Amino acid sequence: MEGGESTQTLLKALVLGAKVDDPSSRGGGEQALAFTDAGALAPPYDPEAMCLLVEHSNSLRQNVDAYATNIDGFGFRFDPVIDFEAEEARDRVRDTLTLERLAAREAGTLDSSTSVTPTADEANARFDELRQQSRIERARLEAFFDFACFDHSFVDLRRRTRQDLEVTGNAFWEVLRDGKGDLARFVYVPSYTVRLLPLDRDPVEVKERVRVSPVTFDTVSARRRLRRYVQIQGTERAFFKSFGDPRVISRNTGAVFPDVASLKTADATDGPATELLHFAIHSPRSPYGVPRWVGTLLSVLGSRQMEEVNYLYFENKSVPPMALLVSGGRLSDASVPRLERFIEENLKGKANFHKILILEADGSGTGDGGRAKIELRPLTDAQQQDALFQVYDERNIDKVGGAFRLPRMLRGESKDFNRATAESA
Incomplete structure (x- = not known):
């Protein structure tokens, strides 16, 4: 430069991206406070955050869908306890009749002069009776499960249940009964909206069925500590009771009443709580279930951060x-x-x-x-010629697949061969 002037170069560094907290550790805000006010237990991982992680992950959804498709999506079938077309069917019926008579003798309802070993005629008569009952029971089961849900099939209910179970570690069905107390409908309940209450202090006497023979059951009484549940959606709150709980529990407050009349006397707009069936991936440290992929949480978060870094390259790098x-x-x-x-x-x-x-x-x-x-x-x-951290991301995807014990082929990631080739090999 003329006159000995010097040139100064100013370098500025701009750090892009705000600090992001671990999604699994974020509080639920007002909803979490509402669950706390209802007396619910805090889950080890926020269920709604788990749902968001699956939505934003590049590896979790395909594993969850593989489970739902290959386990629950295949439907269901009814297998009889005794196959009456098999060669050993009559022998099994004879053993069944013997077990029933032994149980009756122990209970004191069988005359001591009656032999516990049935005759051939008695076994044949029992065989014909059970075969007829089996046909009727199958027809009733098929009719029930064809309309077990209001707006979708039972297979679809199981698929939704599997997705909730694998995403949050928990799944719930609301069980509705008819006027006779028999099962009437199953209703899917989103798992992220439900929390568990502590076990009740006082045990409750419930009726349980124990198997006497392959086709008969007996009813016994047992005392169990039961649990209640609470569901919060927006500003609405509802309480549920455990499946098989005989008590009358308030749907609005969760309080226990001696009968429905007492419940209506306390609040005419209230009603008895329905039953809730809880499915969970067992955790030894919590009554809640824990998703099987939670051990790969850092890999899931790392892959998400990798995707964001590559995305921001086009705008800022x-x-x-x-x-x-x-x-x-x-x-x-x-x-x-x-x-x-x-x-x-x-x-x-x-x-x-x-x-x-x-x-x-x-x-x-x-x-x-x-x-x-x-x-x-x-x-x-x-210039950056390709996306960053590709090997890191590929290893993370394999880690998540390993948590589900699914090979690449079932996750739809195999490029060398398809499923038909693998099965033929």
Whole structure:
């Protein structure tokens, strides 16, 4: 520069991206406070955060869908306890009749003069009776499960249950009964809306069925400590009781009443709570279930951060393909807008392959005889050619798949062979 002037270059560093907390440790805000006010136990992991993680993960959804499709999506079938078409069917019926008579003798309801070993005629009569009962029972079961849910099939209910179970570690069905107390309908309940209350202090006497023979049961009384549940959706709150709980419990408050009349006397708008069936992936440290992939939580979060870094590259990390260096002078006033317009309008399309850009430099006032030098220097070596952390992400995907014990083929990630090839091999 003339007159010994010096040039100062200012370098500024801009850090992009705000601090992000671990999604699994975020509080639920007002909803979490509402569950606490209802007396619910806190789950080890926030169920709603688990749902959001699956939505944002590049590896969890395909594993969950593989479970739902290959386990629950295949439907169901009814297998009889005794196959009456099998060769040993009559022997099994004879053993069944013997076990029933032994149980009756122990209970004191069988005459001591009656032999516990049935005769051939008694066994044949019992065989015909059980075969007829089996046909009737199958027909009733098929009719029930064809309409076990209100707005979807029983298979769809099981698929939803599997998805909740694998995402949050918990799943819930509301069980509705008819006027006779028999099962009537199953209703899917989103797991992230339900919390468990502590076990009741006082045990409750309940009726339980114990198997006497392959086809008969006896009813016994047992005392168990039961649990209540609470569901909160928005501003609505509802309490449920455990499946098989004989007590009358308030749907609005969770309080226990001696009968329905007492409940209605306390609040005419209230009603008895229905039963809730809880499915869980067992955890030894909590009554809640824990998803099987929670051990790979850091891998899931790391892959998500990797995706965000690669996405932000296009907005904040771009490096131009070349630099125009001018030494010994400066570009003329007319060349600068011409260069900008050429880059914006004439760098695309096959018609511009052989266009020539002429740049003019003004060398007046320089200290080397007015000679200016213009140089185009490529910067492609500094450009990122592909996404970052690809090997890291691939290993994370395999870790998550290992938590589900699913090979790449069942996750839809195998590129070398398909399922038909694997099965034929």
